[in-house]
Amino acid sequence: QVSDGVVKIGVLTDLSGTYSDLAGKGAVLATKMAIDDFVAAEKPGFKVELVSADHQNKGDIAANKAREWFERDKVDVASELVTTSVALAVQKIAKDKNKIVLMSGPGSTAITNESCNDVSVHWTYDTYALANGTAKAVTQAGGKKWFFLTADYAFGHALEKDASDVVKANGGEVMGAVRHPFPGNDFSSYLLKAQSSGAQVIGLANAGGDTINSIKQAAEFGITPKQSLAGLLVFITDVHSLGLKNTQNMYLTEGFYWDLNNETRAWSKRFFDQHKRMPTMVQAGQYSSTMHYLKAVKATGTDDTAKVMTQMKKTPINDFFAKNGKIRDDGRMVHDMYLLQVKKPAESKTPWDYYHVKATIPAAEAFQPLSASRCALIKK
Amino acid sequence: MNKDIILQTRGLTKEFLGFKAVSDVNLEVERGSIHALIGPNGAGKTTVFNLLTKVHAASSGQIQFKGQDITRESQVQVARRGMIRSFQISATFAHLTALENVRVGLQRKRTDSFNFWSSQKRLDALNGRAMELLEAVDLAQFADIVTVEMPYGRKRALEIATTLALDPELMLLDEPTQGMGHEDVGRVVELIQKISANRTILMVEHNLSVVETLCDRITVLQRGAVLAEGDYATVSNDPRVLEAYVGVDA
Amino acid sequence: MEIFGIPSQAFFGQLLLGLINGSFYAVLSLGLAIIFGLLNIINFAHGAQYMLGAFGAWLGLNYLGINYWLALVLSPLLVGALAVVIERSMLKRLYQLDHLYGLLLTFGLALMAEGLFKNFFGVSGESYEAPELLQGGMQLGFMYLPIYRGWVVVAALTVCLVAWYVIERTSLGATLRAATQRPDLVQALGINVPVLVTATYAAGAALAAFAGVLAAPIMQVNPVMGSNLIIVVFAVVVIGGMGSILGSIVTGLGLGVIEGLTKVFYPEASAVVIFLIMVLVLLVKPAGLFGKQA
Amino acid sequence: MTTPTHSHSSRQTVLLFAGLILVGLIAPFLVYPTLLMKLLCFALFACAFNLMLGFSGLLSFGHAAFFGGSAYITGYLCRDLGATPEIGLLAGTLFGGLLGAVFGLVAIRRAGIYFAMITLGLAQIVYFLALQMGFTGGEDGMQGIPRGQLFGLIDLSDNLAMYYFVLAVFLLGFALIHRTIHSPFGQILKAIRDNEARATSLGYDVARFKLIAFVLSAALTGLAGSTKSLVFQLASLGDVHWHTSGQVVLMTLLGGLGTLLGPVVGAMTIIGLENQLADKVGSWVTVIMGGMFVVCVLAFRRGIVGEIKAMLQGKGR
Amino acid sequence: MSSAFNPNGEMLRVTGLHAFYGESHILHGIDLHVNRGELVTLLGRNGSGRSTTLKAMLGLVGRRSGSVMFNGTEINQTAPHRIARLGLGYCPEERGIFAGLSTEENLLLPPVVASGGMTLEEIYELFPNLKERRNSPGTRLSGGEQQMLAMARILRTGAKVLLLDEITEGLAPVIVKKLGEVIRLLKSRGYTIVLVEQNFRFAAPLADRHYVLEHGHVVMTVPKEELAARTGELHQLLGV
Ligand SMILES: Nc1ncnc2c1ncn2[C@@H]1O[C@H](COP(=O)(O)OP(=O)(O)OP(=O)(O)O)[C@@H](O)[C@H]1O
Ligand SMILES: Nc1ncnc2c1ncn2[C@@H]1O[C@H](COP(=O)(O)OP(=O)(O)OP(=O)(O)O)[C@@H](O)[C@H]1O
Numbered sequence A: 001q002v003s004d005g006v007v008k009i010g011v012l013t014d015l016s017g018t019y020s021d022l023a024g025k026g027a028v029l030a031t032k033m034a035i036d037d038f039v040a041a042e043k044p045g046f047k048v049e050l051v052s053a054d055h056q057n058k059g060d061i062a063a064n065k066a067r068e069w070f071e072r073d074k075v076d077v078a079s080e081l082v083t084t085s086v087a088l089a090v091q092k093i094a095k096d097k098n099k100i101v102l103m104s105g106p107g108s109t110a111i112t113n114e115s116c117n118d119v120s121v122h123w124t125y126d127t128y129a130l131a132n133g134t135a136k137a138v139t140q141a142g143g144k145k146w147f148f149l150t151a152d153y154a155f156g157h158a159l160e161k162d163a164s165d166v167v168k169a170n171g172g173e174v175m176g177a178v179r180h181p182f183p184g185n186d187f188s189s190y191l192l193k194a195q196s197s198g199a200q201v202i203g204l205a206n207a208g209g210d211t212i213n214s215i216k217q218a219a220e221f222g223i224t225p226k227q228s229l230a231g232l233l234v235f236i237t238d239v240h241s242l243g244l245k246n247t248q249n250m251y252l253t254e255g256f257y258w259d260l261n262n263e264t265r266a267w268s269k270r271f272f273d274q275h276k277r278m279p280t281m282v283q284a285g286q287y288s289s290t291m292h293y294l295k296a297v298k299a300t301g302t303d304d305t306a307k308v309m310t311q312m313k314k315t316p317i318n319d320f321f322a323k324n325g326k327i328r329d330d331g332r333m334v335h336d337m338y339l340l341q342v343k344k345p346a347e348s349k350t351p352w353d354y355y356h357v358k359a360t361i362p363a364a365e366a367f368q369p370l371s372a373s374r375c376a377l378i379k380k
Numbered sequence B: 001m002n003k004d005i006i007l008q009t010r011g012l013t014k015e016f017l018g019f020k021a022v023s024d025v026n027l028e029v030e031r032g033s034i035h036a037l038i039g040p041n042g043a044g045k046t047t048v049f050n051l052l053t054k055v056h057a058a059s060s061g062q063i064q065f066k067g068q069d070i071t072r073e074s075q076v077q078v079a080r081r082g083m084i085r086s087f088q089i090s091a092t093f094a095h096l097t098a099l100e101n102v103r104v105g106l107q108r109k110r111t112d113s114f115n116f117w118s119s120q121k122r123l124d125a126l127n128g129r130a131m132e133l134l135e136a137v138d139l140a141q142f143a144d145i146v147t148v149e150m151p152y153g154r155k156r157a158l159e160i161a162t163t164l165a166l167d168p169e170l171m172l173l174d175e176p177t178q179g180m181g182h183e184d185v186g187r188v189v190e191l192i193q194k195i196s197a198n199r200t201i202l203m204v205e206h207n208l209s210v211v212e213t214l215c216d217r218i219t220v221l222q223r224g225a226v227l228a229e230g231d232y233a234t235v236s237n238d239p240r241v242l243e244a245y246v247g248v249d250a
Numbered sequence C: 001m002e003i004f005g006i007p008s009q010a011f012f013g014q015l016l017l018g019l020i021n022g023s024f025y026a027v028l029s030l031g032l033a034i035i036f037g038l039l040n041i042i043n044f045a046h047g048a049q050y051m052l053g054a055f056g057a058w059l060g061l062n063y064l065g066i067n068y069w070l071a072l073v074l075s076p077l078l079v080g081a082l083a084v085v086i087e088r089s090m091l092k093r094l095y096q097l098d099h100l101y102g103l104l105l106t107f108g109l110a111l112m113a114e115g116l117f118k119n120f121f122g123v124s125g126e127s128y129e130a131p132e133l134l135q136g137g138m139q140l141g142f143m144y145l146p147i148y149r150g151w152v153v154v155a156a157l158t159v160c161l162v163a164w165y166v167i168e169r170t171s172l173g174a175t176l177r178a179a180t181q182r183p184d185l186v187q188a189l190g191i192n193v194p195v196l197v198t199a200t201y202a203a204g205a206a207l208a209a210f211a212g213v214l215a216a217p218i219m220q221v222n223p224v225m226g227s228n229l230i231i232v233v234f235a236v237v238v239i240g241g242m243g244s245i246l247g248s249i250v251t252g253l254g255l256g257v258i259e260g261l262t263k264v265f266y267p268e269a270s271a272v273v274i275f276l277i278m279v280l281v282l283l284v285k286p287a288g289l290f291g292k293q294a
Numbered sequence D: 001m002t003t004p005t006h007s008h009s010s011r012q013t014v015l016l017f018a019g020l021i022l023v024g025l026i027a028p029f030l031v032y033p034t035l036l037m038k039l040l041c042f043a044l045f046a047c048a049f050n051l052m053l054g055f056s057g058l059l060s061f062g063h064a065a066f067f068g069g070s071a072y073i074t075g076y077l078c079r080d081l082g083a084t085p086e087i088g089l090l091a092g093t094l095f096g097g098l099l100g101a102v103f104g105l106v107a108i109r110r111a112g113i114y115f116a117m118i119t120l121g122l123a124q125i126v127y128f129l130a131l132q133m134g135f136t137g138g139e140d141g142m143q144g145i146p147r148g149q150l151f152g153l154i155d156l157s158d159n160l161a162m163y164y165f166v167l168a169v170f171l172l173g174f175a176l177i178h179r180t181i182h183s184p185f186g187q188i189l190k191a192i193r194d195n196e197a198r199a200t201s202l203g204y205d206v207a208r209f210k211l212i213a214f215v216l217s218a219a220l221t222g223l224a225g226s227t228k229s230l231v232f233q234l235a236s237l238g239d240v241h242w243h244t245s246g247q248v249v250l251m252t253l254l255g256g257l258g259t260l261l262g263p264v265v266g267a268m269t270i271i272g273l274e275n276q277l278a279d280k281v282g283s284w285v286t287v288i289m290g291g292m293f294v295v296c297v298l299a300f301r302r303g304i305v306g307e308i309k310a311m312l313q314g315k316g317r
Numbered sequence E: 001m002s003s004a005f006n007p008n009g010e011m012l013r014v015t016g017l018h019a020f021y022g023e024s025h026i027l028h029g030i031d032l033h034v035n036r037g038e039l040v041t042l043l044g045r046n047g048s049g050r051s052t053t054l055k056a057m058l059g060l061v062g063r064r065s066g067s068v069m070f071n072g073t074e075i076n077q078t079a080p081h082r083i084a085r086l087g088l089g090y091c092p093e094e095r096g097i098f099a100g101l102s103t104e105e106n107l108l109l110p111p112v113v114a115s116g117g118m119t120l121e122e123i124y125e126l127f128p129n130l131k132e133r134r135n136s137p138g139t140r141l142s143g144g145e146q147q148m149l150a151m152a153r154i155l156r157t158g159a160k161v162l163l164l165d166e167i168t169e170g171l172a173p174v175i176v177k178k179l180g181e182v183i184r185l186l187k188s189r190g191y192t193i194v195l196v197e198q199n200f201r202f203a204a205p206l207a208d209r210h211y212v213l214e215h216g217h218v219v220m221t222v223p224k225e226e227l228a229a230r231t232g233e234l235h236q237l238l239g240v
């Protein structure tokens, strides 16, 4: 039985900070689209409500809000949660309160390893998948010598480590790394160091504004044509704001691109009409996870956490976002990822036409294998 | 001579970036006297006070207080030895009541000033003495008035009461009558007379009639140096003083 | 040849980069120092004014087709005009009060400006191209120097020199210096000090905006670009000695270089080295390196 | 001899505390307890900060270091070393005080803007350490700090129990601040704030008084931070960021500088607004906060409590 | 600057002037007037309010009330820089030499407000010391030189009404003599002067009229014709 006859979905996202472009209002919109589509198509016997809040990328604000939602406002699921610190905090609270978390925005692999639990689903991507996708492809394509520009905090370190492992596993070599304070604004010193290291590829193990400025300044110092950049965490909004001139030829990995096939184009067009920007993978993933959850509630006829989780895990995900996606026991939703290369300005035909799809990384390869999992739920 | 000298300076000099504000001042203040320091504006009177109370360090020279060399001591140490000053610009604690102002003075000698855990009710024990002091300066009716709200002349009186609370052996008063009306001046003069009973007072004063009524001895400074010294009659007839300070030939 | 274990080539490269960043610090801290010197106000809005300068250039280009060179003049003028409004309507009332209030007011203004721009432009920032003339780079032997960066150093140093010259060597500057010392008396001598004060605030803000336009092609034009920088610039001004013009220029450049070298030897600490230096300097010289003891 | 002011003020004190306790006791039945706990933590933080700015006249722009630093210490003890909450809080408070002593020794002889800048600089260094040292979890923050069992008896994971515990901590801290302000020490502190030169000339070692006040303020700030880390089971970089220092200035200013209740009111207003606004106006929060600063400085320099007081007094006279 | 109306009439008239510094009430209703080309002195003991009278006329005190007419215009609400630009030159008691400026910069600081001011050459001729030291920082000058500088800088502006506060204070007799000559020269050129002095001997032969102040009141007015007769009275008031 659905309690009170209402399923309440909370979107806890960054509405004002660094990640508000790649998640933010667009993620709320995607959730709303999912709910509307679900209600229209499935005519459920319960009501679906949406609440949203700005966590300002602060763990304590997020934790506070999530508690309030779970304890007071009868919210059944907290979703999106861009920024790892926010995700980790909310994951813990959800477990305490026995509620579901659907994470589309955050990237850290800690979510499905050290911090894993049985109420969380990590939907769209993680740093392992990004690093793995990009680093592997670039190394295999001949970029053997790497140098890392790493944001000096846990997230950056993890990204660097994941990518280094992949580089080495594929016969590459890491020439060095420099750790820059976070956030920074001038990266020229580090880039110069990277330049003189003799590496072919500069791996950007940072995010957001740091990545953007690194890319921009690499172009400025004439580094990019000779050495290539590999963005380990780059979103389409970043490419959009940098422009193709600065980003051309860069490799990156995403879980979604609007221009993959008719289905993605159709959905993205609907999204674009309302948001005036193409969806990021986070926003697309947000739609997908919400829809999957709602379908599970309908299927089980209850909003009971354990039952819904079981249902979600046993049902494969098939929509415009994922083909045969599957939620593993550690909470990781595995699906295909895409290796992309940024087009040259001349190759871009229409607005937001930014990527060449170089390869599809099959779900089985894209994510950290369960054998390497540090999640306590995984019995080895 | 066996005068009882409470304060003595030898060769006291203060330079500000090459400018000698006080130069080679030898000052002797006799215990129990009222001693005045006068001189034109900028003669260095306030600076002498600042040197004595260690607001500034002397460039050279010595200061002896009660026979001890205090040249290298700190403001706090000097105050604790019993030399307390008032300021040229009124210096009260503006947001405390008159009573509390005086208690700040009384509290100094107690050991509990660092007690942040005990109630200030302990301080009520001081109220009796504080009221006495307020009465002595004719401020009893202002006891519960916050100082900012008091008239200027009363504040000067309050400052004196606070200074008195420490029962200083040597009081330095910097222009105690400055900015006061006729009646206030009279009151302060009386007050100083009253409190001078068993202590020494060194004061800076421009009002010569005040100096005349009160002071036993007068030192005239000009451009940082001592120009003349003596009792009022001597000094006020000294042609150099008339020239430099009063500005009229005799 | 090696210097401290790194090839001398790279070393010179890093020095030059430090100097480039230092010239931003110099222009920004110069503006702050001028404002503090005359108005006794700690202008927390300086970072926001820098950001406004950059956005001015970007908006001008994208909506009005105003090119870089024009923006370099117009954007500071516009920000200066805004500063006039701020000074006339708000700051003016605070001169009698503690520094604290000026700081808090400008802090509030900075928050508002930042918040507004976040609302309209998001935070990932906008890209601004360097003008044709300054694109590309030069091989200096020890490094490849983007022409634009070279221009930044030249432009920033020129502005600093001009500002220094105006303040230290002209009659306007003499009036300014006199007014810092005794505004009432200067006014009694027939100089319109209130207007001078307004103009000074506007000039300081315009300097910040100028730095913003200079920065636009290098960094992403971004609503938070100023708030990330402002704290460091404060430290620079404090180290140089509040209100000292020369102090802020020299310290700005010097700290840019020190920070640059830290990035080479101990990159993790480069964000904090300036604060360490600040604490040490203030312990030894309480009024800063070039400040006069109060 | 008791002057009228005193009996008056002690009656006020009793009323004040009775009122606070009463409101505190019934509040969780009207308002969501976790929000209340956050309020209390920040109210304590602001009160402790006010002890510095409002009663000693020194603007510290580095109080976040004590707040966040202590939160990390408590979190580390309780989560990684299995300490009980009371030990965690005690250690956090001590740590805050210690850090305060370090800051104080460096900064206390400077005044005004230099004091603000030095404290800010030192706090930036603490921020840097928090980012770098492994045990803090860096950017991810320190998650999952257990609330634990108070004295081994009371299970704090129950929200109401936790709430009353936080209320007790707050009241304790508040009472200590109240007492400090109305102690012989506080009297001298006020005198120093009014006229430092005069206090020195009377023979008070001003720097020592300020240092003690600073350490007290830092320790109580630490207590607030530690408590917060238990409430949210989280310590994060946001707690040590200079924005937090700025926020507490705003709370104090908005509520009323140098008034006892001002910081409490200020904290409630800001936290409450933040809570309300976050959902409704989204990204306009920053603009509104900025606007509040501006309005406060231009129009309500005395803050909410200060203005009310002035109004009442104006009427009374 | 010459106004067609009232060619030899009043340049300055002060009526009921009150002034306050913070909470202390310094001037209690000062009345005085100065005609064109006249020199009047304000005498009195230290602290009697003479300097404050000048400052209040210029709007430099915290709070003031009463009327100040300058050449037929009420200036009590006028901003200080406007007053100066009407042609009022002020030489403050503490000289007000600016430390950050060189001697010449100090000299050139006040804007020219009317034609007919002295040129730099004339000034240097009058005060050769200043010429010699024109590039050294203003506050490195000796006290006397600073005093000359403070005087000299208002002579350049073309202001024809001068308010001079204790210009002989702390100066060697020879410089005092020199200043006496300068004042005489100015008078002969038709300047109107208000002179605050302690040095009665200096002021007496120059003045057309003396005002004696005490506690912020004008307690005596002595035209120069009556000076000889009333010297005793005057001395008593001045506390000699
Ligand atoms: N801190 C300082 N730095 C530089 N010069 C100073 C300083 N303090 C005082 N002076 C100078 O020293 C001289 C003496 O000043 P002081 O205040 O002692 O005079 P005073 O005799 O008290 O005068 P008044 O009667 O006006 O109070 C003045 O010329 C003054 O400008
Ligand atoms: N800035 C000020 N703040 C407070 N009181 C002041 C201030 N300036 C002057 N006074 C007071 O105002 C009164 C009159 O001062 P004023 O300077 O006019 O005296 P004066 O007659 O020029 O004497 P002298 O110049 O010899 O000191 C004095 O009691 C003086 O102490």
Ligand SMILES: [Mg+2]
Binding pocket: B045, B046, B047, B088
């Ligand atoms: Mg003096």
Ligand SMILES: [Mg+2]
Binding pocket: E050, E051, E052, E093, E165, E166
């Ligand atoms: Mg005078």
